[in-house]
Amino acid sequence: MSEGIVVMGQVNLFQVVVGILALAAAIGVVHSKSAVSSALSLMATLFLTAFLYFAKGAYFAGVVQVLIYAGAIAVLFVFIVMLLDLKPSRVAIPGQKGVALLAFAATAMFVVVVALLAVPGLFEPGLQESNLTALSAKAISYNFVSTYMLPFQATGFLILAAIVGVIMLAKSVRSPSNESRGEP
């Protein structure tokens, strides 16, 4: 084993509480009656994971999570849900499909988790020297402009495509179309 300082010690109470709360909020998203409540519980999960990042020392990531993810995307969801004033969507219909899947997804996932937890030292620490500032904004941003320079540029085009696409889609909503439900 490398002699680097073991960065990850025992987990403290704060992380455990926040983690469990995040899971509860996630279940809330899935099982909430109305879309609005599930949107709000989504924002809750996002905030709680942000707390986990802060606990971990990844302050930049936490801030980004709070500002962009929880702040912008979740809000967008809430906004759209309010816009479309949907009828309260019925409880998720488990039906045979859902249950079968639940069983499957759960087992698959827990097999992986058990494998992870049962086998100690599955992931021996990384080779770089464990500087605590690995997750700092400086390190991440430096990373962006060196190894991931081209992907960084490419995301520019990604966003451009998204914007142009949304404009295109928006245009079609306004104009009256001869399209009616049940086109022959």
Next chain:
Amino acid sequence: MDPINTAMLIFWPAIFAFLLFTFRKNKKAAQWANMVFHLPWFWFLYQSCLLWRSSTADGMFPIVFNSDFFPLLKSNFALGLDGLNLPLIGLNVFLSFCLSLYALGKEKLSSSYLALFALLNAASVGSLMAADAFVFYIFWEAMLIPMFFLIGIWGSKNRVYAALKFFAFTMLGSLAMLAAILYLWVQPDIQSMGWHSIAQLGLLGDGLWSPRFWVFCGFLIAFLVKIPAWPLHVWLPDAHTEAPTGASVILAGVLLKLGVYGIARWCLALFPSIAVLDVVSFTMKVLALAGIILGSYGALRQTDIKRTIAYSSVAHLGFMLLGLFSFQLAGFQGAMFQNIAHGLSTGALFLIFGIIYDRTHTRELSDYGGLGIVNPRLSMLFVLSVMASIGLPGLPGFIGEFLILNGTFVLSPWFAFFACFGILLGAVYMLRIVRGMIYGETSSVLKSHPIKLSFSEWGSIIPMIIAMIVLGFWGQGLIAVTARASATIIYNLQGEILR
């Protein structure tokens, strides 16, 4: 007589096919052009005959034309010419000429029909002359597309089913051949896919279940489907009954022969040690015998005339298969001779019946009767070609069958004995047709549709009948042509038997 002529034998019909595509407007001009196109083709054939006769190379399959076509795929465009494929090319050119005469004045046969026909000719001559496994495979498959469209578009009622079935069966066979070629292609010590380098390929191992055996089986299956040998013959009756006259004549006259030629060239000559294994030769003889007997019984059962003739060619090709696997010079040369004889006799039968069918549009035997009264000359020609196909001495059919049975008798007398019953059954079902069509009172169908042949139709039948009569007595000329090539093949085969 430089080798370019032999290559032109293939490219000339292909070029003409594209020319014909431009003759879209009037049919008449296209049909006359199609007839005239055959003259230079005959000239090229003549040049290749001179080239063949002058070439003294005593090797197995003298290469005549060679240019690199696919350096990457280790194959080059090699064409060979020897006693085995020359007669077949000649037959192909001759039959196509007769059919071009027949096509004059037929308003149904458009210029695209003639173009597809020329493509088919190019592909079949190509596969006859190909001396490279890859080039052979390309021409072999290229024959499928024009034939598929010929049967599919110009055929009669359920032509689509017949065309699809024909394509599926032949494709199945040629996929087996593709696997064999692939296996040869990846061999480490193979220099080129040429016929000679495959022949010398040593390492494939010998005996049953060795890789060489599987490659042999790959090639064999493709040819058995094409021949068609007994279990794989179900496509032939449908293809023949639905195909237009021209297509079924060429199908019987050339395409089926390619199966026999393929076995002679690509199975017996290339892998003699496998062909001689008694398991292989025994199963092939059993298949051949089954083809003869069950083919004849099949023919007995049909009420549709074209299906009976189709089943009869299954029986005749069963004879040829027997001749090939008799490992005797007499049997082998008999099979090659029967190739031409069967092509002429069945071709004539289909052509004559096609002419009658063009007027009466029915194939049921019960509708016919008393053709002898309506058109005595045509019925006389029909009886003559029936006699040729039964194998009456004095007509070519007999010489082929006699040599084949003589050859088979030497090594396997019982097979020869049972094969003779094929001759008997052949007489039964053929005479049943003759009695149904020619003799008896004139049937209502023949009364309402007068059979009056145009000049071009007579022109298309007469050369075939003359060829048959000449070949019946002058057979030795043709046997001499195949003598040298088949002697070397048989010499190798018998060498393997002694080992």
Next chain:
Amino acid sequence: MIFEGLRWILLAPLLGAVLNGVILQNKSAKISGLVATLASLVAFGFSVVACSQLSGLNSAPEQNFLIDPLFTWMSSGHVYVPFNLELTSITSVMLLVITGIGSLIHIYSISYLSEEESPWRFFSYLNLFLAAMLVLVLASNLAVVFLGWEGVGLCSYLLIGYWYKKPENTAAGMKAFITNRVGDIGFLIALFVAFSFFQTGDISRLAERVNDYAFLSSGVPTWAWYTFAGSLLWAATAKSAQIPLYIWLPDAMAGPTPVSALIHAATMVTSGIFLICRVWPLFAMSPVIVDAAFWIGMSTAWLAALIAVSQTDVKKVLAYSTVSQLGFMFVALGAGSPAAAFFHVITHACFKALLFLAAGSVIHGMHHKQEMSLMGGLKDKMKITHVCFLIGTLAIIGFPLTAGFFSKDMILAKVFAAQGVFGYILLLGAALLTAAYMFRAYTLCFWGGARSEYAQKAHESDPLMYMPLVVLAFLSLFIGWLELPEVFGHFTKITDWVHSSWYGVGVGEQAHLSHLAEWLLMLITSVLSLTVAYYSFKIYQRNPEFKILPEPLHKWSTNKFYVDEAFELLLIKPSMKAGRFINRISDETTFNGLANGSFRFTRLSGRLLALFHTGSVQTYAWHFVFWSSLIVGAIFLWTL
């Protein structure tokens, strides 16, 4: 010795056939008949010249034959077949018989077919038949003999089916061709044995094989000899209408009478025996087959005679009498004397042709009515036909000094020498039956009152028809002199000719009879047959419906012992049904079914799979998760 003339014997009738059949095709019987007769006469002339050429040549037995090499028909590997014509002593006699009787019949049929609408077809087929028969006789190689053999079968098929409007004629023609083809299989097997074991197809070299010691000891398997002889016998039984395969001959009477006379009496049916005589040294190498020939001949003679006795149609009576006489020839072969058989062939050709032509002129007179019950009292209306018919009948029953007497007596002598008294008595019984039914036919036709208005109005046919009758009558009286038994002096022309044709390969004839025995035999046979003849003459004059055979046998014999029905039931119907069944099973159900079935199966499974594509995104996502985890799990277990 090379003699170019032989090919013209062959080409003349061939040219005639082509001229009539393809070029002229004119409607009048006179012109096409003339062309045909001219062709056969030319052939007759050339053959006479050839025979004189041959008789003049008296070199050593191995060389005294004429050769006319034409071309090599086929040669590949061990099969070498030169198309050469060859004239030996035995073939010269046969040649004369064929061309002679052939020309007579041509002349006869000019008037016989005067009112037909396409006589050119008949004459071209008749000429073609002559050509084929000449090839059969003149060929030097067995394969070329086979060419003639099948060619003759083809012409008999065409001629029997000449009046093709009536379906039963064409059915009879087909039956003849197919039964002959059964025989041809035997001939082919013999050819294969010859080419593969005896390394040659040439008749002369084949005969030499018998006595060159080197070849005999070279280890040819015994079964080769037996198959060769056995299959030749099988071929002969088909062509010469013996027990198993004689059924086609009575039906062949559906053809015009000249055809029956020429083909089914004189020439074609005897070709089987002629062939065996030519390769006799080889045939004799397997005594079992020779005995088989004896018993086949004997049983055919008896069966045919028994049927002939109760027939009402005059041509049927003559047909069955031919079958029975052929039985006699086989008995002669079986008794080990091809000379007697050959002699009977020649005499039989003459008087049987005479009988048929006479019957033909009777039928012609009676406006194509063949039933004897309608005839009667024709002796004063058709005088010349009556006399000729009488001479023919006398010849066939072996009236002393007629042709039949000498040849039948020689056979009986040979049988007595070889098989002893029992064989002799059996054969004698058959001879007596012959006498009975021949005189029955004679008296029913010519004596007693006219039993129908046709009989009243019957008139003598024109000279063109009765002139050949007279010639034949003359022949059947004096042809017998060619071979006299020892008792009458040593004039054995036929035996010398037959023996000399084996290229010096002598085969010892059976022991000779003492003079006393010969006298005794001659006396017994002629006395007995004359008494039987007289009695049947007397009985049938008074009572035309008299039944010679006792009741159960008579009914059987009128229905030809149900042999045709038996063949149909036992052989033809089951094999056809089995064939159709096998073909239906193998073609329709299995392989076709397989092909279509596999196509339908893929179509069906495709439709089944389509159900998975419900169209909703969530099912697609479900599939994604389900399949990936399923395969990952499976592979994990697999690699564990």
Next chain:
Amino acid sequence: MPIDFFDSSIFYLGPDDWKNLSPFILLFAGIAVLVVAASMRAKDLVLRTLSFSFLSGAAVLFFASLLSQGRFFLGSSMELGPMERIVAGGICLIAALSSLYVRGPDYARHSEWGALLLICVLGMCLLPTARNWVAFFVYLEVLSIPAYLLSALYSNREKSLEASMKYLMMGAFVSCFFLLGISLFFAVSGSFKFEAISVAMTAAAGPQQFLCFTAVALVFSSLAFKVSLFPFHFWAADVYQGAPAPIASFLAGATKLSVFSSIVLAFSECGLWDIPGVSLYVKLLGVLSVVLGAVMALTQSRLRRMLAYSGVVNAGFVALVLPNGLSVLPSVIGFLLVYALSVLICFAVHEIALLRLGRSMDDDLEINSFVELKSKLSPFYLVLLGFALLSLAGIPPLPGFFTKYVLLSVLAKNSAFLLLAVALIGTFLGLGFYLRSLVPMALYPAIDSKKTNSETSSSGASLTAIAATVFSLLVLFGFTYLQGLISSAELMAR
């Protein structure tokens, strides 16, 4: 100590590096121009000429740089070798040809499709060059986001919207799994670079081996979704049917080419093939998609759905060959290129048929409705469609046969005879559904229904242009490619 903005050691652009990047630069310029054109509501014709010129320019530059330039590295996020250049060139070629006949929806001037198309092409060209998983993920997203939008081009028609909704939802769902997979890689090896991962993969032992296998399985199944291998192909038929014809044909051909080549490059770079079970997994998917895809295609009655399932079958063929390392790349590229061009012809002729039969633009034709075509369409198109379908089926004289032959020879070389048998059965079944769709056009008698005058006849002209060029390219490419194969094989040697 201040870090200069560009750390030259990692991200250094040499003086002649712009030659290597010139095609990308041209693409960037193209995107900019087209966005401006979109904002100015340019008409279709202008958009078509612009996009065609940019794309063909990029293709020419890619092929030109193939001969002149050697390998070009840009940190671990791009490695431009000869193979990547051929792939990129091919993609630009396909995009250029399919952009020729894109028609904006009839009610509103949708002129954004040019920009989206170019961005999608950019993503596809970059994908094979990625040498770390983060770059791979980003390029994958740059590729798929515009794809979702492009398939929603006719956004007033329900079919097009439904297709894009399905494609988007499935795409997002699957990219989560992809992310989980690469984060597992990161967990095991500590870095996203392919070399580091290959080191970790070889070092992995015991339970970690299974973890790597799950990571690879997750990554491969999400890429298999993109390429529509069997278990994950359900979206393909709906999107091919719903999306507008030129977009569907472009996506069908180009995505397969780019994703398959990037799988070969990335997986062999990371040494994932020698993890136990991976090659078995890939071959199993290949066999499933060949057999079941062919069976599905046999029952389809619509041409575009049949082409979707034939896409599954051809993807299956390539999957059979994949797990044999880098040497397989040239044959895979050749095969997929010829496949893409043939599919392009099919969709082009389908579009012409739509115009001539006067159907609405997003309608898709029943195969046996092609019968009425005989009277209205000149036989040239039918011959073209026949040529394309038979080339897809792999009938010898046509280029499709040669590339399939080279592909199958890889199987034969590694003596994987069972797979060869499966491939041959697939070709045989392929014969079934390709011929069955040819039959109504060629073999049924022509029904001369009334001739409709199609108002957009002008676009027909461009369609013919496309078909002709594609046709000639196909033949030309089919043969010369094989000669070129040898020279590129040397180039491959690092």
Next chain:
Amino acid sequence: MISLPVGELEFHVFVSIALFAIGAYGFLCKRSGLIALMCLELMLNGVNLFLMTFSKHHSSPDGASLFLFIVLVAAAEAAIALSIFVILSRRFGSVVLDDYRRLKG
């Protein structure tokens, strides 16, 4: 702070995998498209947490940079998906995924 016997790494991995599983379950079962999108965000969140844990574990910034890329891509996808759902609900009146089954077979 009071520390529990469980290692920080293992706990965080458990939380992130659980989040991913819940998100997947929600995506497959919820009838409304919007909820499905939210579940999608959940799954992405799970992956982010997994990444950040291991980024810290291996103390390498790569994980974090992928985190940022994921946030960016999620934003883009959400934008497009929501606009499509807006059109679908405005035009065809429903956001339920199962109502859009016209393309099938």
